[in-house]
Amino acid sequence: MxxxxxxxxxxxxxxxxxxxxxxxxxxxxxxxxxxxxxxxxxxxxxxxxAINWEEYKKIVPVPGLVDKLMSEYQNLKIPYPEDKYTAEVDKQWASLETEIKSFCATMQQDIQKSQGELNRINSLPRFDEITMEMYAEMYPKEAIHFVEKPSFWPHSADEQLGYKDPTAKAEH
Structure with a gap:
């Protein structure tokens, strides 16, 4: 069925x-x-x-067997499994839904923050168009200041005058 x-x-x-x-x-x-x-x-x-019980009564020679089978067939109830898990799943989903919404809100904030950073980066001049003066104006802490603090190429700390190796033993 x-x-x-x-x-x-x-x-x-x-x-x-x-x-x-x-x-x-x-x-x-x-x-x-x-x-x-x-x-x-x-x-x-x-x-x-539908079962034609009258036809079986004519064919089956054992008296009362067809009546017994007919009553048992009519009283037969096939159990359908009880749904025990839908309420539990719904409860779990309700608790997860708040976590999902908070996660989505956090990710949306991160997306907006990252989009702002991308917009800032895209608004910068192209690498081949920027000059040292422009870089010094935009990033005063990272820029090399030749007048206040002269530097020699390749402008790394170990290539400058008066450099002392921090890993070398101190002289007494």
Whole structure:
């Protein structure tokens, strides 16, 4: 017996958009298995076929056997499993939903901050157009000041006059 199912409860298009590219094969296998199961269920009639008990009473020679089978068949109740987990899953989802929203808000702030930094970087002059004076104006702490503190090329600390190696032993 199967219920008349008119529409799948799964939105396959929406679900496919959420599947990462590396898991598309597993997703397609799952979808095919689900559709195969649905086809098998829909192939069955919605109700059990009617049994002609009078015909069986004429054929079966044991008295009372057909009546006994008929009463047992009519009293047969196939238990449907009780849904114990939907409420628990909904409760977990409700607790996760607040975490997801706070995470999304934090990520949105990070995105806006990063976008501001990208806008700042994009507003800078191109590397081949910038001069030492422009760099000194934009970044006074990082710029090399030749007048206040003369420096020799390659402008690293170990190439300057009066450099002392910090790893060398101190002389007494």
């Amino acid at each position: 199967s219920k008349n199912i008119t529409k799948s409860s799964i939105d396959w298009v929406k679900l496919e958009k959420l599947v990462p590219p590396e898991q598309k094969g597993s997703y397609m296998a799952f979808k095919a298995k689900s559709e195969n199961y649905l086809r098998r269920v829909l192939a069955n009639p919605p109700t059990a076929p």
